[in-house]
Amino acid sequence: MTNEDLKNxxxxxxxxxxxxxxxxxxxxxxxxxxxxxxxKELKEKAGLDFxxxxxxxxxxxxxxxxxxxxxxxxxxxxxxxxxxxxxxDQPEIDTVCDIWKTAEFHEREAFDFFGVTFINHPDLRRLFxxxxxxxxxxxxxxxxxxxxxxx
Amino acid sequence: MLSLENIINGIHTWLNNTFDPTLALTCEFVLLxxxxxxxxxxxxxxxxxxxxxxxxxxxxxxGPNRVGPFGxxxxxxxxxxxxxxxxxxxxxxxxxxxxxxxxxxMIAAMLLLAPIPFAKGVQMWDIxxxxxxxxxxxxISVIGILMAGWxxxxxxxxxxxxxxxxxxxxxxxxxxxxxxxxxxxxGSLQLSEIVNAQxxxxxxFKGHIPVLISFVTFIIAVTAETNRAPFDLAxxxxxxxxxxxxxxxxxxxxxxxxxxxxxxxxxxxxxATLFLGGWMPFHIGNWEGFNAIMxxxxxxxxxxxxxxxxxxxxxxxxxxxxxxxVDQLLNLEWKYLLPISMLNLLVVTVMAIMGWYF
Amino acid sequence: xxxxxxxxxxxxxxxxxxxxxxxxxxxxxxxxTLNGETIVKTEPHLGYIHxxxxxxxxxxxxxxxxxxxxxMDYLSSHINxxxxxxxxxxxxxxxxxxxxxxxxxxMDELTRIASHELWWGAMAMDLGAFTPFFHxxxxxxxxxxxxxxTCGARLTMNYICPGGVMADLHPDxxxxxxxxxxxxxxxxxxxNELVTGNIIFQNRMKGVGYLSKEDAISFGCTGxxxxxxxxxxxxxxxxxxxxxxxxxxxxxxxxxxxSFARYMVxxxxxxxxxxxxxxxxDNIPDGEFLAKTKAVLKLPKGEFYQRVETARxxxxxxxVSEGGTTPYRIKYRSPGFSNLSALPTMVKGSKIGDxxxxxxxxxxxxxxxxx
Numbered sequence: 036m037t038n039e040d041l042k043n044x045x046x047x048x049x050x051x052x053x054x055x056x057x058x059x060x061x062x063x064x065x066x067x068x069x070x071x072x073x074x075k076e077l078k079e080k081a082g083l084d085f086x087x088x089x090x091x092x093x094x095x096x097x098x099x100x101x102x103x104x105x106x107x108x109x110x111x112x113x114x115x116x117x118x119x120x121x122x123x124d125q126p127e128i129d130t131v132c133d134i135w136k137t138a139e140f141h142e143r144e145a146f147d148f149f150g151v152t153f154i155n156h157p158d159l160r161r162l163f164x165x166x167x168x169x170x171x172x173x174x175x176x177x178x179x180x181x182x183x184x185x186x
Numbered sequence: 187m188l189s190l191e192n193i194i195n196g197i198h199t200w201l202n203n204t205f206d207p208t209l210a211l212t213c214e215f216v217l218l219x220x221x222x223x224x225x226x227x228x229x230x231x232x233x234x235x236x237x238x239x240x241x242x243x244x245x246x247x248x249g250p251n252r253v254g255p256f257g258x259x260x261x262x263x264x265x266x267x268x269x270x271x272x273x274x275x276x277x278x279x280x281x282x283x284x285x286x287x288x289x290x291x292m293i294a295a296m297l298l299l300a301p302i303p304f305a306k307g308v309q310m311w312d313i314x315x316x317x318x319x320x321x322x323x324x325x326i327s328v329i330g331i332l333m334a335g336w337x338x339x340x341x342x343x344x345x346x347x348x349x350x351x352x353x354x355x356x357x358x359x360x361x362x363x364x365x366x367x368x369x370x371x372x373g374s375l376q377l378s379e380i381v382n383a384q385x386x387x388x389x390x391f392k393g394h395i396p397v398l399i400s401f402v403t404f405i406i407a408v409t410a411e412t413n414r415a416p417f418d419l420a421x422x423x424x425x426x427x428x429x430x431x432x433x434x435x436x437x438x439x440x441x442x443x444x445x446x447x448x449x450x451x452x453x454x455x456x457x458a459t460l461f462l463g464g465w466m467p468f469h470i471g472n473w474e475g476f477n478a479i480m481x482x483x484x485x486x487x488x489x490x491x492x493x494x495x496x497x498x499x500x501x502x503x504x505x506x507x508x509x510x511x512v513d514q515l516l517n518l519e520w521k522y523l524l525p526i527s528m529l530n531l532l533v534v535t536v537m538a539i540m541g542w543y544f
Numbered sequence: 545x546x547x548x549x550x551x552x553x554x555x556x557x558x559x560x561x562x563x564x565x566x567x568x569x570x571x572x573x574x575x576x577t578l579n580g581e582t583i584v585k586t587e588p589h590l591g592y593i594h595x596x597x598x599x600x601x602x603x604x605x606x607x608x609x610x611x612x613x614x615x616m617d618y619l620s621s622h623i624n625x626x627x628x629x630x631x632x633x634x635x636x637x638x639x640x641x642x643x644x645x646x647x648x649x650x651m652d653e654l655t656r657i658a659s660h661e662l663w664w665g666a667m668a669m670d671l672g673a674f675t676p677f678f679h680x681x682x683x684x685x686x687x688x689x690x691x692x693x694t695c696g697a698r699l700t701m702n703y704i705c706p707g708g709v710m711a712d713l714h715p716d717x718x719x720x721x722x723x724x725x726x727x728x729x730x731x732x733x734x735x736n737e738l739v740t741g742n743i744i745f746q747n748r749m750k751g752v753g754y755l756s757k758e759d760a761i762s763f764g765c766t767g768x769x770x771x772x773x774x775x776x777x778x779x780x781x782x783x784x785x786x787x788x789x790x791x792x793x794x795x796x797x798x799x800x801x802x803s804f805a806r807y808m809v810x811x812x813x814x815x816x817x818x819x820x821x822x823x824x825x826d827n828i829p830d831g832e833f834l835a836k837t838k839a840v841l842k843l844p845k846g847e848f849y850q851r852v853e854t855a856r857x858x859x860x861x862x863x864v865s866e867g868g869t870t871p872y873r874i875k876y877r878s879p880g881f882s883n884l885s886a887l888p889t890m891v892k893g894s895k896i897g898d899x900x901x902x903x904x905x906x907x908x909x910x911x912x913x914x915x
Contacts, residue, residue: 086761087761089882090875090877092862094873103862116847136759144881161591162591172599173599245678342559345559418672424670424900425567427565507742508672508673508739508742509672511895511898514744
């Protein structure tokens, strides 16, 4: 499916989604509350079949956080990028690890470094850092005066 | 002719002529003890060096080559290092058992040196139930290993010890059954008798295929019994770090290490005695000239040569094969080796009754 | 005294494999719950070598951050560099000279062979066979020497830079690569005789660490791990970059999904890499090896994603740019991280020995997981 067809189909399915131009993939934004149902649709809808989640990223935009999900289909070989804007003070989003199992680790990583809480995640603990670590290091305002070397 | 037998007889006569019989006997006991410890130490050093050299050849490298000519004193240096290291006892360990275990393993290994005929007429103790003694005493070492594993209070050690227990107890059966085939053919449990029975040919040649089968079974079983790769599950470095001796250090570790090599030597020595004619030279039928040349080689050289050939075989296994998994190991014993050796025993019995051997 | 041995409420034994353990090849920490020797639960703990390369990259320029990725998957450092460089080039729309493209691809494939050689030896060592390790290193040494001559380094080559490669090839390069190919072809049979055909080895590997195709996709397993389960995931075929589109090579697919399938995929992949090198080595065109670029690189505002096939699977670089000289956010999608997440499923209910066999064929490089 070409990007254009895909875009039409997605607009049809998720009327509330907004698209972002540019880049090689189709980017679209969706509300955090709709993300879980959207993810289910993307995975199960025939013709979309996004069964392969290959990258989960969190970006700190200082005003808000954005979760970026790179999805691909091993059947049709098309890819999309789904973005979900989150409140920076209390970032909460539904987990998708029951849809794509790989999300379990990737979400723990996002929790570890950005403090995003994944609702219903089976085992939401710090993955890389120690359990008593304070703060979320990959956020832009994180500061560690002892260990960080400013350039 | 200067041979080991003559030297020993000479010492015996001299002692008896000089002192009264009780003192002479005591002296002989002390000498034997010293010899046993010396053999233990020297064999350990030689075999460790040999293992490292064999491994090096298989792995296209040089092996130890810095200490002494061809790295001959490398193991001496290593032993010195181990002696000087602190023998640590973990806080949570059962102190008595933990410190006792290496000695039990070592003593079991040293006891086994007693009935082995090293050369013609050179035997510490020509006991009339030699084979039985060997199979009985060799099982004692498993107690030491279990003790070490349990007393360390370490989960890796415990797993290793349990594996080792299961393994040694099972493989004891096949080893025993394959030894019994020779006992049946010879009609004696005495090791010197068994060697003498091979005057006109080694059992491996005289006994046809059944003895060959039991020889192969024996080699597999003793490799497993001495916890050597591919059956080194008790140590299994990539799974259990070091298995039952994970917590040991210094000389206590060295005792385990040496005991392992002595056990290899003894297993191979028994194999050589039972199947390859012990110190008996290699003879071919009526070739008088050839046989005379073979007789000229001292019997001790024959014994050591055969034993080291078998040791080399075991080292070859170790550096070639991957390790088995614990359930595969037990499957191999209970589903294949044991039935085969039982059947083989039956065949050998029939063979012995009918006299179908040379 | 012995109550201290940690047990769960159900009476299972809890044992720590790692962070220092001979079979984890680094500082991976697995907390295992065991019923006797049978694995009930596996829980990976990461972070012992986490250096936060993603955070560091945010303060490095586009020329600098590439070399931080060498320290992630150090066995395929060249391919990591390649992915990052491609991503920057995509943003700047730099046309890479053909000579540089071909050099990059040859180096990629040499790196892949070197990585698989090391894996082969290390995996055999995990299974208790020590000798293959040295045999693998003998051939790997030839590759590292070729690398050293041209790139000046043996492991973290740092040979690629945006626009091409740092320096031209060493004059002996072609000759040496050809002699390596001859050497490799004479040795690969030795590998198969020593390990692949061994009955103990096959018993240890077959049916162990099974991963179904659905699970492989769901866990995001790529590279030889995914392909052994029948997932077609070779980025070189699916999303060709550089000259891969013009080359003749096969994507190796197995369907068994067990450790032996993963093993065979890697062995065949080495042959395919040799095939690629053979096609290219005589056809390196003359010309520039580095395109003209500005001294200070500034990526336009936007997002760029590039994926490449490393020795372990799909490596992705996601750059979010705000138009400055440094990336605003960088995310590395490391293949090992996703592959590891499948490990608990793969080994559930099997023995400790199987864990080692399964982990060995995942070919984990811990700095790659931890980044």
